[in-house]
Amino acid sequence: MFTERQQKLIRLLEKNMTFQKISDLSKKLGCSQRTIYNEIESLREKNISIISKRGVGIKLNKEVDEKFSLDSTSIMSTRRLEIIKSLFIENKTVTLKKLSENYLVSQTSIKSDIEAIEEILDDGCGAFLKKEIQVQNWIIFPWKEK
Known part of the structure:
Protein backbone atom coordinates (compact mmCIF):
# COMPACT_ATOMS: atom_id res chain seq x y z
CA MET A 1 0.00 0.00 0.00
CA PHE A 68 3.33 -1.15 -13.38
CA SER A 69 0.74 1.50 -12.84
CA LEU A 70 -0.98 2.48 -9.64
CA ASP A 71 -4.39 0.88 -9.69
CA SER A 72 -6.47 3.92 -10.63
CA THR A 73 -9.57 2.37 -9.10
CA SER A 74 -7.73 1.96 -5.82
CA ILE A 75 -6.48 5.57 -5.90
CA MET A 76 -9.95 6.82 -6.78
CA SER A 77 -11.53 4.80 -3.97
CA THR A 78 -8.95 6.08 -1.50
CA ARG A 79 -9.53 9.64 -2.65
CA ARG A 80 -13.30 9.26 -2.30
CA LEU A 81 -12.94 7.81 1.17
CA GLU A 82 -10.72 10.72 2.19
CA ILE A 83 -13.29 13.19 0.83
CA ILE A 84 -16.07 11.43 2.75
CA LYS A 85 -13.92 11.52 5.88
CA SER A 86 -13.23 15.24 5.57
CA LEU A 87 -16.91 16.01 4.92
CA PHE A 88 -18.61 13.78 7.45
CA ILE A 89 -16.11 12.88 10.14
CA GLU A 90 -14.10 16.10 10.23
CA ASN A 91 -17.22 18.11 9.21
CA LYS A 92 -15.25 20.31 6.79
CA THR A 93 -16.61 22.46 4.02
CA VAL A 94 -14.55 22.01 0.85
CA THR A 95 -14.31 23.41 -2.66
CA LEU A 96 -13.65 21.65 -5.94
CA LYS A 97 -10.58 23.80 -6.45
CA LYS A 98 -9.10 22.92 -3.06
CA LEU A 99 -9.78 19.18 -3.52
CA SER A 100 -8.37 19.31 -7.04
CA GLU A 101 -5.16 20.96 -5.81
CA ASN A 102 -4.90 18.60 -2.85
CA TYR A 103 -5.21 15.41 -4.91
CA LEU A 104 -3.46 16.73 -8.04
CA VAL A 105 -6.39 15.82 -10.30
CA SER A 106 -8.77 17.88 -12.41
CA GLN A 107 -11.91 19.45 -11.03
CA THR A 108 -13.84 17.18 -13.40
CA SER A 109 -12.38 14.15 -11.59
CA ILE A 110 -13.42 15.63 -8.26
CA LYS A 111 -16.95 16.26 -9.63
CA SER A 112 -17.10 12.58 -10.61
CA ASP A 113 -16.00 11.64 -7.10
CA ILE A 114 -18.67 13.86 -5.56
CA GLU A 115 -21.32 12.34 -7.84
CA ALA A 116 -20.22 8.83 -6.83
CA ILE A 117 -20.36 9.84 -3.14
CA GLU A 118 -23.87 11.20 -3.70
CA GLU A 119 -24.93 7.87 -5.20
CA ILE A 120 -23.62 6.10 -2.10
CA LEU A 121 -25.55 8.51 0.11
CA ASP A 122 -28.71 8.10 -1.96
CA ASP A 123 -29.60 4.82 -0.27
CA GLY A 124 -32.54 6.19 1.66
CA CYS A 125 -30.58 7.32 4.72
CA GLY A 126 -31.73 10.90 4.13
CA ALA A 127 -28.25 12.42 3.82
CA PHE A 128 -26.96 14.41 0.89
CA LEU A 129 -24.27 16.92 -0.02
CA LYS A 130 -25.28 20.55 -0.26
CA LYS A 131 -23.55 22.35 -3.11
CA GLU A 132 -23.38 26.03 -3.82
CA ILE A 133 -21.89 27.50 -6.94
CA GLN A 134 -19.81 30.59 -6.32
CA VAL A 135 -17.59 32.03 -9.03
CA GLN A 136 -17.78 28.81 -11.04
CA ASN A 137 -16.63 26.72 -8.11
CA TRP A 138 -18.58 24.31 -5.98
CA ILE A 139 -18.59 24.57 -2.24
CA ILE A 140 -19.62 21.26 -0.72
CA PHE A 141 -21.19 21.06 2.70
CA PRO A 142 -21.53 17.77 4.58
CA TRP A 143 -24.43 15.87 5.98
CA LYS A 144 -27.58 17.81 5.34
CA GLU A 145 -30.92 16.11 5.58
CA LYS A 146 -33.34 16.18 2.68
Whole structure:
Protein backbone atom coordinates (compact mmCIF):
# COMPACT_ATOMS: atom_id res chain seq x y z
CA MET A 1 0.00 0.00 0.00
CA PHE A 2 1.23 3.46 -0.86
CA THR A 3 0.97 6.46 1.42
CA GLU A 4 -0.89 9.52 0.19
CA ARG A 5 2.37 11.37 -0.41
CA GLN A 6 3.80 8.41 -2.34
CA GLN A 7 0.67 8.32 -4.51
CA LYS A 8 1.00 12.06 -5.18
CA LEU A 9 4.71 11.66 -5.98
CA ILE A 10 3.99 8.86 -8.45
CA ARG A 11 1.21 10.92 -10.09
CA LEU A 12 3.61 13.86 -10.48
CA LEU A 13 6.22 11.59 -12.03
CA GLU A 14 3.61 9.97 -14.31
CA LYS A 15 2.33 13.37 -15.49
CA ASN A 16 5.76 14.45 -16.68
CA MET A 17 7.95 11.57 -17.80
CA THR A 18 11.03 13.80 -18.04
CA PHE A 19 13.54 14.28 -15.24
CA GLN A 20 12.21 16.43 -12.40
CA LYS A 21 14.26 18.16 -9.75
CA ILE A 22 13.90 17.00 -6.16
CA SER A 23 13.58 20.63 -5.06
CA ASP A 24 10.60 21.14 -7.41
CA LEU A 25 8.91 17.96 -6.22
CA SER A 26 9.41 18.90 -2.58
CA LYS A 27 7.78 22.29 -3.20
CA LYS A 28 4.83 20.71 -5.02
CA LEU A 29 4.32 18.16 -2.23
CA GLY A 30 4.98 20.61 0.60
CA CYS A 31 7.74 18.63 2.26
CA SER A 32 11.53 18.65 2.56
CA GLN A 33 13.94 17.32 -0.04
CA ARG A 34 15.06 14.74 2.52
CA THR A 35 11.47 13.48 2.71
CA ILE A 36 11.38 13.10 -1.09
CA TYR A 37 14.59 11.05 -0.97
CA ASN A 38 13.06 8.86 1.75
CA GLU A 39 9.89 8.39 -0.30
CA ILE A 40 11.97 7.44 -3.35
CA GLU A 41 13.77 4.78 -1.31
CA SER A 42 10.47 3.47 0.01
CA LEU A 43 9.00 3.33 -3.50
CA ARG A 44 12.06 1.48 -4.78
CA GLU A 45 11.58 -1.05 -1.97
CA LYS A 46 8.04 -1.52 -3.31
CA ASN A 47 9.48 -2.28 -6.77
CA ILE A 48 8.81 1.10 -8.35
CA SER A 49 11.65 1.79 -10.75
CA ILE A 50 12.86 5.37 -10.48
CA ILE A 51 15.84 6.63 -12.46
CA SER A 52 18.09 9.21 -10.78
CA LYS A 53 20.63 11.42 -12.51
CA ARG A 54 22.89 13.58 -10.39
CA GLY A 55 22.27 17.26 -11.09
CA VAL A 56 19.28 16.47 -13.32
CA GLY A 57 16.59 14.87 -11.16
CA ILE A 58 14.44 11.76 -11.12
CA LYS A 59 11.85 10.13 -13.35
CA LEU A 60 9.92 6.90 -13.54
CA ASN A 61 11.52 4.16 -15.60
CA LYS A 62 9.11 4.17 -18.58
CA GLU A 63 9.78 0.54 -19.53
CA VAL A 64 8.92 -0.69 -16.06
CA ASP A 65 6.15 1.91 -15.71
CA GLU A 66 4.24 0.34 -18.61
CA LYS A 67 4.10 -2.93 -16.64
CA PHE A 68 3.33 -1.15 -13.38
CA SER A 69 0.74 1.50 -12.84
CA LEU A 70 -0.98 2.48 -9.64
CA ASP A 71 -4.39 0.88 -9.69
CA SER A 72 -6.47 3.92 -10.63
CA THR A 73 -9.57 2.37 -9.10
CA SER A 74 -7.73 1.96 -5.82
CA ILE A 75 -6.48 5.57 -5.90
CA MET A 76 -9.95 6.82 -6.78
CA SER A 77 -11.53 4.80 -3.97
CA THR A 78 -8.95 6.08 -1.50
CA ARG A 79 -9.53 9.64 -2.65
CA ARG A 80 -13.30 9.26 -2.30
CA LEU A 81 -12.94 7.81 1.17
CA GLU A 82 -10.72 10.72 2.19
CA ILE A 83 -13.29 13.19 0.83
CA ILE A 84 -16.07 11.43 2.75
CA LYS A 85 -13.92 11.52 5.88
CA SER A 86 -13.23 15.24 5.57
CA LEU A 87 -16.91 16.01 4.92
CA PHE A 88 -18.61 13.78 7.45
CA ILE A 89 -16.11 12.88 10.14
CA GLU A 90 -14.10 16.10 10.23
CA ASN A 91 -17.22 18.11 9.21
CA LYS A 92 -15.25 20.31 6.79
CA THR A 93 -16.61 22.46 4.02
CA VAL A 94 -14.55 22.01 0.85
CA THR A 95 -14.31 23.41 -2.66
CA LEU A 96 -13.65 21.65 -5.94
CA LYS A 97 -10.58 23.80 -6.45
CA LYS A 98 -9.10 22.92 -3.06
CA LEU A 99 -9.78 19.18 -3.52
CA SER A 100 -8.37 19.31 -7.04
CA GLU A 101 -5.16 20.96 -5.81
CA ASN A 102 -4.90 18.60 -2.85
CA TYR A 103 -5.21 15.41 -4.91
CA LEU A 104 -3.46 16.73 -8.04
CA VAL A 105 -6.39 15.82 -10.30
CA SER A 106 -8.77 17.88 -12.41
CA GLN A 107 -11.91 19.45 -11.03
CA THR A 108 -13.84 17.18 -13.40
CA SER A 109 -12.38 14.15 -11.59
CA ILE A 110 -13.42 15.63 -8.26
CA LYS A 111 -16.95 16.26 -9.63
CA SER A 112 -17.10 12.58 -10.61
CA ASP A 113 -16.00 11.64 -7.10
CA ILE A 114 -18.67 13.86 -5.56
CA GLU A 115 -21.32 12.34 -7.84
CA ALA A 116 -20.22 8.83 -6.83
CA ILE A 117 -20.36 9.84 -3.14
CA GLU A 118 -23.87 11.20 -3.70
CA GLU A 119 -24.93 7.87 -5.20
CA ILE A 120 -23.62 6.10 -2.10
CA LEU A 121 -25.55 8.51 0.11
CA ASP A 122 -28.71 8.10 -1.96
CA ASP A 123 -29.60 4.82 -0.27
CA GLY A 124 -32.54 6.19 1.66
CA CYS A 125 -30.58 7.32 4.72
CA GLY A 126 -31.73 10.90 4.13
CA ALA A 127 -28.25 12.42 3.82
CA PHE A 128 -26.96 14.41 0.89
CA LEU A 129 -24.27 16.92 -0.02
CA LYS A 130 -25.28 20.55 -0.26
CA LYS A 131 -23.55 22.35 -3.11
CA GLU A 132 -23.38 26.03 -3.82
CA ILE A 133 -21.89 27.50 -6.94
CA GLN A 134 -19.81 30.59 -6.32
CA VAL A 135 -17.59 32.03 -9.03
CA GLN A 136 -17.78 28.81 -11.04
CA ASN A 137 -16.63 26.72 -8.11
CA TRP A 138 -18.58 24.31 -5.98
CA ILE A 139 -18.59 24.57 -2.24
CA ILE A 140 -19.62 21.26 -0.72
CA PHE A 141 -21.19 21.06 2.70
CA PRO A 142 -21.53 17.77 4.58
CA TRP A 143 -24.43 15.87 5.98
CA LYS A 144 -27.58 17.81 5.34
CA GLU A 145 -30.92 16.11 5.58
CA LYS A 146 -33.34 16.18 2.68
